[in-house]
């Protein structure tokens with residue numbers, strides 16, 4: 001997800017250009033960053049430079065070069081020229097059937113990243129097998145025709161018993177993520193492996209549109225019809241299909257534990273509030289970096305919110321279908337990732353933390369090539385727009401806003417319906433952290449008090465812990481997963497299977 005922010009950052013700057021606020025944008029970012037996180041300043045100072053110079057060198061000049069503007073600040077391009085330049089990119093993207101990023105990203109990588117590490121290009125099941133774990137891929141077709149591939153570690157390689165255990169857990173990745181998110185950190189640190197080793201049958205969801213779920217029974221993946229979805233559709237179609245599939249395999253009495261990260265929590269809340277029967281089907285929910293209300297977003301993603309009432313403009317800017325197709329972004333990023341090796345990894349770390357919060361101590365730099373090889377895994381632009389709308393609409397957790405007329409058609413009301421959180425009766429634990437720029441303490445606490453069956457609101461006891469640290473932090477096992485395992489085992493009173501249905505237990 002960090003990579004998203006890097007590119008989002010670039011796209012946001014383009015907004016500013018297009019809106020002709022070119023001159024004020026960078027000083028603002030510098031101010032915000034300087035004021036918000038003293039650690040960033042210290043970090044850059046340690047490198048012997050001022051934060052402003054750092055941005056000018058590493059971020060601004062790069063963007064202006066890409067857009068073809070003068071490096072010299074005094075020659076701010078006029079609006080007509082900007083517009084022409086930008087519409088050039090848009091029409092280029094349209095002619096070549098690409099998103100805008102394809103036109104900006106260099107076609108040829110100038111530097112070649114070292115790909116000595118064979119794991120960089122491996123899929124989730126290949127990675128699992130590489131580390132000696134049994135791996136399965138299952139195809140699930142949703143009721144609206146999307147073909148998803150979900151993954152599974154049926155039992156641990158360290159288990160004597162080669163039968164998948166009854167205890168079941170479903171891991172759901174966040175925006176732009178995939179099943180790989182849970183195993184990138186490797187066998188000792190990745191939550192997928194850890195859960196398998198302590199005796200769970202571990203399932204990994206993959207949402208429509210990501211690396212593993214880019215197919216539909218009738219829609220071509222290159223069309224808007226395919227990408228015309230938000231997290232709402234994931235919650236209404238993908239999630240039920242995945243849960244139903246697991247029950248088909250394991251028996252209808254099986255009680256699934258759900259662990260979500262970021263958007264993986266959004267879709268859980270949307271599902272449980274709109275299809276209440278799933279409150280009975282699951283055993284408990286564990287929400288890492290939960291995102292529902294968005295009143296207190298520190299991430300500059302909120303800059304996107306200003307434009308969220310002009311959906312067409314956003315779509316044009318970000319690409320109407322897929323947000324950040326992996327190749328274009330990878331081309332762009334790998335170029336920098338390689339430079340990073342020369343620049344003490346400065347650019348990568350810093351551009352990411354601009355939007356997501358930064359925690360250099362917890363970031364394992366060894367994982368960077370592997371992360372770059374798997375993230376971003378794909379998401380629809382409409383999902384991004386949906387989040388941006390929430391920020392604009394006072395942080396309300398509600399369905400997609402089509403505008404007054406569209407809403408009347410879609411919902412029969414001029415404003416989109418809010419998700420009725422009071423209908424969530426599943427036992428739920430929330431895991432949040434102080435340095436999460438997307439899931440702030442106010443918003444998470446506000447969510448927590450709405451829960452009918454709260455388990456606990458656990459705040460990670462490390463001030464600098466951020467949104468992405470839940471997946472890959474060096475100390476995630478001791479700071480987060482230990483607590484998570486404890487709550488899974490002791491914090492939930494629900495059994496691991498439905499005791500009323502004895503027949504299906506015997507049949508397994």
Ligand SMILES: *[C@@H]1O[C@H](CO)[C@@H](O)[C@H](O)[C@H]1NC(C)=O
Pocket residue numbers: 028031032035
């Ligand atoms: C950051 O702090 C400076 C100095 O205290 C202040 O002038 C500026 O307005 C602040 N900027 C933001 C974005 O809060």
Ligand SMILES: *[C@@H]1O[C@H](CO)[C@@H](O)[C@H](O)[C@H]1NC(C)=O
Pocket residue numbers: 224225228
């Ligand atoms: C996109 O989805 C919305 C809501 O599901 C639907 O009303 C609309 O017709 C769809 N548009 C296209 C072009 O598929």
Ligand SMILES: *[C@@H]1O[C@H](CO)[C@@H](O)[C@H](O)[C@H]1NC(C)=O
Pocket residue numbers: 184185186364365366367474
């Ligand atoms: C960083 O990741 C590598 C590769 O998975 C691992 O071997 C190493 O132990 C990790 N370092 C820390 C400090 O966790």
